[in-house]
Amino acid sequence: MQIAPPDFDRIFGALADATRRDIVRRAVGAEEGVAQLASHYAMSFAAVQKHVAILERAGLVTKERIGRRKIVRTNPEGLRVARRLLDRYEELWRGRIDRMSALIADPPDRKETDQ
Amino acid sequence: MTVTAVRKDADNLTMTLDAEFAVSPERVWQLWADPRQLERWWGPPSYPATVTSHDLRTGGRVEYHMTGPEGDQPHGYWEIIEADEPHRLVFRDGFADADGKPNSDMPLNEARVTIAEIGNGRTRMTIQSIFPDAAAMEQLIAMGMEEGLKQAVGQIDAILTGVTP
Numbered sequence: 600m601q602i603a604p605p606d607f608d609r610i611f612g613a614l615a616d617a618t619r620r621d622i623v624r625r626a627v628g629a630e631e632g633v634a635q636l637a638s639h640y641a642m643s644f645a646a647v648q649k650h651v652a653i654l655e656r657a658g659l660v661t662k663e664r665i666g667r668r669k670i671v672r673t674n675p676e677g678l679r680v681a682r683r684l685l686d687r688y689e690e691l692w693r694g695r696i697d698r699m700s701a702l703i704a705d706p707p708d709r710k711e712t713d714q
Numbered sequence: 715m716t717v718t719a720v721r722k723d724a725d726n727l728t729m730t731l732d733a734e735f736a737v738s739p740e741r742v743w744q745l746w747a748d749p750r751q752l753e754r755w756w757g758p759p760s761y762p763a764t765v766t767s768h769d770l771r772t773g774g775r776v777e778y779h780m781t782g783p784e785g786d787q788p789h790g791y792w793e794i795i796e797a798d799e800p801h802r803l804v805f806r807d808g809f810a811d812a813d814g815k816p817n818s819d820m821p822l823n824e825a826r827v828t829i830a831e832i833g834n835g836r837t838r839m840t841i842q843s844i845f846p847d848a849a850a851m852e853q854l855i856a857m858g859m860e861e862g863l864k865q866a867v868g869q870i871d872a873i874l875t876g877v878t879p
Contacts, residue, residue, distance in 0.1 A: 689720055689729060689731070692843065696717050697716065698754060699716075699733070699755045700735065703735055
């Protein structure tokens with residue numbers, strides 16, 4: 600599956616905030632709704648709700664209906680995107696190192712390849 | 715193999731890559747310091763790089779663009795945070811508009827390059843690539859593991875150890 604760069608941006612943006620990181624951490628256990636989450640922070644329900652909405656748009660949490668409650672749950676797939684980014688960077692740099700090696704073995708000023 | 719080790723740090727989303735070359739540190743430094751050589755390795759073959767401005771000193775700047783198969787030309791730049799020839803180079807790599815103006819909507823990536831002689835005419839180059847915002851992401855994963863949070867942690871752990879579905 601290909602992830603377009605805007606999705607990375609959204610995830611990075613969502614996680615660039617300490618409260619939102621804390622929400623994602625708490626929601627791994629998936630037991631609390633927005634109101635309960637809000638009780639952990641010195642900010643309004645509306646403010647926490649807004650943070651949850653940003654995380655939701657980034658695909659980092661989902662809201663799940665359990666009975667009459669809506670539980671906020673961390674989405675491991677969202678976190679997996681980070682791993683993909685790292686893998687992509689490894690690939691990118693491996694390619695660069697290969698080209699560096701080729702360049703060292705065959706500098707531009709002597710082009711005769713005789714490997 | 716030229717690449718001798720790759721480490722992906724779960725705590726701060728850093729990728730560290732070691733590579734060894736059978737040449738001197740000065741020769742390895744030239745790969746960065748000579749814009750014509752830099753052009754030959756920075757971009758993948760499908761996106762060759764053209765370096766348009768190159769000042770590899772502390773506080774200096776490198777500007778480049780790449781040319782894609784469709785003729786698209788993504789622009790990028792480096793802000794040189796530290797340059798200590800031939801051993802250390804630290805720069806922020808960012809995206810820019812067509813006129814070279816930094817695009818602040820795109821994430822910046824910091825690269826720390828260390829070049830050291832390791833004997834027998836060999837040189838080790840270590841590249842540490844750091845993602846400032848995603849660092850937070852990995853940190854939260856690590857915190858989740860510390861607190862021993864149930865089954866989802868197992869899934870995240872699997873992600874971090876490279877198990878792909």
